[in-house]
Amino acid sequence: PETELESHFERTIERDQRIEPRDWAPEGYRKTMVRQIAQHAHSEIIGMQPEGNWITRAPSLRRKAILLAKVQDEAGHGLYLYSAAETLGVDRADLTEKLISGRQKYSSIFNYPTLTFADVGVIGWLVDGAAICNQVPLCRSSYGPYARAMVRICKEESFHQRQGYELLMTMMRGTGQQREMVQEAVDRWWWPSLMMFGPPDADSPNTAQSMAWKVKRHTNDELRQRFVDMSVPQAEALGVTFPDPDLAWNADRGHYDFGAVDWAEFKNVLQGNGPCNAQRIARRRRAHDEGAWVREAAAAHAAKNQEATA
């Protein structure tokens, strides 16, 4: 009976144990897991575009090779996450359709342009840094396949963050113009990076339930604060500043105070009006259409093999 199944589910969550694909779970739990995992996967795949633009324009073979490896990693993260979503009975072709038709989201951060090569470093440092802040706790998420995907993704993300920070350290030892490029990129990416953690807890419809089901282990504001506290010393070591006059250490709180995030901009980007939303979706649609022949050929090949072994 449901009540017995329900209390088993609750006990499993209480004991910090994992819910596995074949375990009973409330419909709402499955729905929110599909929602979060699919959007996470979409974010990884769309996230290949901003940096992908710089692979052919990298200033050295070393930088090109590193960037190629990072973009390939993002593709892999997307595939792990689509596989994790499929354990919940959804199909990645359907999820891709929902992404392309705007019925599922991807992270707002990827709707901003990458204007100079310093952006590649700042994305590695701040965007992948924010992703790490968000993803490390997700290694303890209650849904087994999602948590396990996070373990591998977090290992690769730390390479992403280190290569970005090292790129910026190199540029900061360069000419005045290179140092200005880094600061200008930091000025553009700082606030959008804070928006990656989601709306304030008070405006977050999913946080309370996701915390109760231990899908999330910290709230949006907690992780945003952790990211700010971690980033300020790194900015000082790099020799750059963040574009926030209210950023200051608060000894009473033991955290950095920071200014108000522009949630109107956040909402605007989520509604599709960011600088690059249309371009990112058009590019994803085109890649999907251009890849149709590969999917058809693979399916035909698999069918032929099945006939042969039947």
Ligand code: 3HC
């Ligand atoms: N961009 C786009 N949509 C966002 C968002 C953002 N930065 N922040 C919140 N939203 C959406 C939510 O999806 C939700 O909409 P929905 O109900 O239609 O899904 C709505 O805004 C309200 O937000 P909530 O806080 O209530 O939603 P969540 O509880 O899902 O919290 C989240 C949002 C913190 C992003 C959470 O979904 C999460 O932790 N997701 C997994 C991590 C993730 O997706 N990271 C993407 C970062 S990019 C990345 O990882 C690539 C890396 O390689 C750089």
